[in-house]
Amino acid sequence: MGRPPCCDKEGVKKGPWTPEEDIILVSYIQEHGPGNWRAVPTNTGLLRCSKSCRLRWTNYLRPGIKRGNFTDHEEKMIIHLQALLGNRWAAIASYLPQRTDNDIKNYWNTHLKKKLNKLTQIGGHSKDEGFTSTCSQQATIARGQWERRLQTDIHTARQALREALSPAENYKPDGFASSVSLSSTSTTTSTDLKPSMDIVPAGQSDQSPSTTLSTTYASSTENISRLLKGWMKNPPKSAKTGTTAAAGVIDSTSSNEEATLSAANTTTTTSTTGHGSIQLSNAFESLFGFECSLEASNSDLSPTMSPDQGSLFQAESKPDVDQDQMPLSLLEKWLFDEAAVIHGKEVHFSDFIALDGENANFF
DNA sequence: AACATCTGCAACCGCCGGCGG
DNA sequence: CCCGCCGGCGGTTGCAGATGT
Known part of the structure; x- marks a missing residue:
């Protein structure tokens, strides 16, 4: 102040x-x-x-930044993540390891918002743009479908989460635990962790x-x-x-970074981090890069990625505090603040997407 | 060819939260 | 507990290049 x-x-x-x-x-x-x-x-x-x-x-x-045109998958991911997370660009960027939040923000403001606006004005019946028509449909139906689907998954998720959290709060997959422990010191340097990227x-x-x-x-x-x-x-x-x-x-994270970055040059990954990130990206691409296969959402995500991979990815390559810290607090809130999430019509999908990503860790 | 308008993006600004003294 | 420092984040701006007239 x-x-x-x-x-x-x-x-x-x-x-x-x-x-x-x-x-x-x-x-x-x-x-x-x-x-x-x-x-x-x-x-x-x-x-x-x-x-x-x-x-x-x-x-x-920073090394590992991909510039230039966004791929269709990236566009789709951004659109959906934006629909789910809102303008939380850092959180969105954490799912696109090669892109910066600024990049995504710019891309959204200059390209995607325009596209979607156009499509919503048209009424979402555009056929000439395969991507946009798909995405407009997704954008318009995604919420409803996600809401329904996710609500059906809520029960399962909650049960598992309760099991995961309540018996011993210290049940955390390795990566998750490390993410928590690292979060206090690595917020700065973790921003720069884009492992195993060319x-x-x-x-x-x-x-x-x-x-x-x-x-x-x-x-x-x-x-x-x-x-x-x-x-x-x-x-x-x-x-x-x-x-x-x-x-x-x-801190140690930085050392990991150096090591990983060094490894990146020879494509020899010293840890599963890079593969984890790639797999997570792939997981989300499979999640969002669907042929409108929203059915694939949760169920596809989990098997694509082992818990270690997912958590490692989050721990080492997710700069965003949401990735490091939100899951637990959010999950706690989500778990124990029933009325806010479950009964409200306006379900905060940001919670869900965080949880969804977290599913990779927990389920 | 010259000018006007549009577009894309790098960078800035202000606010916020975490952390340590 | 308070306060200041530091870094992160999201919104916004300004400029250079592209495109249209």
Whole structure:
């Protein structure tokens, strides 16, 4: 309250980042690992506020970010997740590990909202756009069908959840437990955990690269790409062990990140994380990328992914606090606050989707 | 070819919550 | 318990490039 914004300081540069700044930032993070953003401007000499540095890193420079066109599956997932979660872009982004919340938000605001608006105006009878017609139908019927279906699943879910939570509160799948334990310290660095993704430098996409790419920035992205590749090959020594104290925020998660990122370069995954994330994505793609097979929703999700995979994915690659912390609290609320959820006509599907993802852990 | 309008996206802003002193 | 710091999140803006006239 009343606290001046961090960027009010004189001499803080604003506006687009230059390639030089990017390289400085990447170099610093290469050296120290992500985190402790407060120290970044002072240590690097960048005339940027810490927030700007963090944003630049998480939204643009961070390895594993996929840029360029969204696939149909991604679009469908976004549409449905938005319908279920609302404008909780970070939560939505957590289900699309390669996309940033900013990216998804932009994509929604510029593309999908428009599409859906158009379709709802038309009445949802568009036939020329396979995707959109499918999605408009899904968007309009999804709630009802999901509600019905999910309500039928509620009983089962609740039973299982009670069993899972009540006898020993400490029954948590490994990943879930670790997510809880890590959540307090890894919120910053976990944002950067996009394990086992091919390094797709900013401005380059592994699929149908955007033709609107800024050519003026191409050289910089290449530079950064090289930088990052170098980073992958030579993970920061300090970030692995010694940075913990220095950075203050770096923890074991970061080390995992480094390890995983290193592994990413050789596609040798050191843990199941990457596969978990991919499988979860696939699971959701199977969930949302249906031929309108909403029937596939819950039942398909669970077998696609082992509990460990799902939980590991959540623990290690889900930056969002919802993924780390919401499940338990939400589940508790959901479990014990019956009237709010079950009897209300307006069932909060955000709860359900969280639970749905959680089903992978619990069921 | 020149101008106007539209679009996409990077970045900023303000608020909020967690955490530690 | 209070307060300040820090980072995360969602909404919004501004600009550059694309497209239309």
